[in-house]
Amino acid sequence: MREEYQTKLLVNNKFIEMNPFVEEFLARVVIGIACSLKGVDDIKNIEIKKQTKVIDITVNGKEVPLTPFPVMIIESTISGMVSVLKDVGDLRSILIQVEVK
Numbered sequence: 001m002r003e004e005y006q007t008k009l010l011v012n013n014k015f016i017e018m019n020p021f022v023e024e025f026l027a028r029v030v031i032g033i034a035c036s037l038k039g040v041d042d043i044k045n046i047e048i049k050k051q052t053k054v055i056d057i058t059v060n061g062k063e064v065p066l067t068p069f070p071v072m073i074i075e076s077t078i079s080g081m082v083s084v085l086k087d088v089g090d091l092r093s094i095l096i097q098v099e100v101k
Contacts (some may be wrong), residue, residue, distance in 0.1 A: 003100055005031075010095040011088050018085070026081060027098045033074055034059050037066070043100055050094040051080055 005027035005064050009016040014067050018026065019065055049056040055071045055078075057064040066074070079091055 004013045006099040008095075008097040010093075011082060011083075012090065012092050014087075016055060016082075016085060016087060021090065022085065026096065029081060030098050031100070032056075033077065034064070035099055037064050037070065040064060047096070047098075048074070048078060048094070048096045050075060051092075092099065 005024055007018065007023040007027045007030075009018060009026065030046055031043055033048075033080075034043055034057060042060075044060050046060075047056075047058045052072070054077060055066060055074050057066065059073070063065050078094055078096065079088070082088055082094055084089060
């Protein structure tokens, strides 16, 4: 069964519209990131917040602790994906929310 995702992206507190391909691509990458972290199972919703070099991940309402190495990888991955989207400028903050339906 194919999962459906509802994805929301805010950059610098501004909502970024996405076409269906970008929305699903971003959701799958974010879920892949979360699935690779210790203690993360059965994702219903996920939120990734980036402020400067600080990354916070919440899965199913529970914050996931991160060590410096995954923070660097996640920060680079998220920034790289989002920076190429239309209407995105300077990346002071990023908020990605994904709900699995």
